[in-house]
Amino acid sequence: MPDVAAVRRRLISDGIGIGVSAGAFALVYGLAARQAGLSPIEGLAMSAIAFAGAAQFAAIGLLVQGVPWLGIIVLTALLNARHLLYSASLAPWFTGRSRRERAAASYILTDEAFALALPAFRALGRYDRQTYLIAGMFVFVPWVSATMLGMLFGELLPDPTTLGLDIVFPAAMAGLAVALVVDRRAATAAVVGVVVGVVVALAVGPSVGILAGGLAGPAVALMVRETPAQVSAAEAAQTGSAGLP
């Protein structure tokens, strides 16, 4: 079992690219917010309080078009519904932690924090508060600080898409999924997640597609027979000889 320092080093190495990507897009968001007429405090409040990535970009676009707040709030809820799956997936790792700690941890739960923290917990075989905090801060700090920079100096900077930085987010999500594909069921969940996600996204919309892929992939994967080694591991876990949730 790797020690905590080694897992954190790996986490930091993995988090650098994600932090750069989050910062680059927060610069763009800050610039867009300023062009939409938001004051620096309003733009910063969106990033620090809502801390909702794509929903913030959508909110800016809808505000410019004069869409009522109710529409923006409903869209935000739909765009962020996938966090339910992240939270549910992490819940077993928080066994024994106080409700206050869980409530605080929820605040910084994003796509990236989930993708960074889950492989780290798996590697450690347990939850580790500082590891989770590092994973969360790799998004929160660059997102909030770069929002302010974008609002103040965004027009001086090149578009991140021309530098290819828009590929960092999907590439990071796929790359971090690699560490979670440890057996046939996990591989099936990933493949079915891709197919269902894309088909539903084309038919209904990207947010619903992502959610559908995340729900359907594991459901189909449960039908895949476990290998004898996996059955033994599951039985060992049930008798308490293994610590993984």
Add this chain to the structure above:
Amino acid sequence: MELVALAVLMAAVTYPSRAVPLILPGFDRLPPIVDEYLRLIGPGILASLAAVNVLVITDASGDRRFHLGPELLAVLVCVAVVAWRRSLLPGLVCAVVLVAAARWLGAA
């Protein structure tokens, strides 16, 4: 300053989806089949998130279309590098260089 209130309302609808399963009593003591389902959510949703991001494009009018371009190749290269080197950063660097080069050459 009134949009600070909108930020608070956006947070009010986002936070429950982040918190409810983590805070709800009993969510960490579930039957094995549910535990196994939750374990599989990680690879399922991360793969779905990546695929939808690179394969589905929504244009300004809201129309969606399937897109095959260097972005998919970049993600696959990143996955291969991560599997080989067991580290994300080199994979991301390869993906960014590939996409930036493709766009510079006019391929995307």
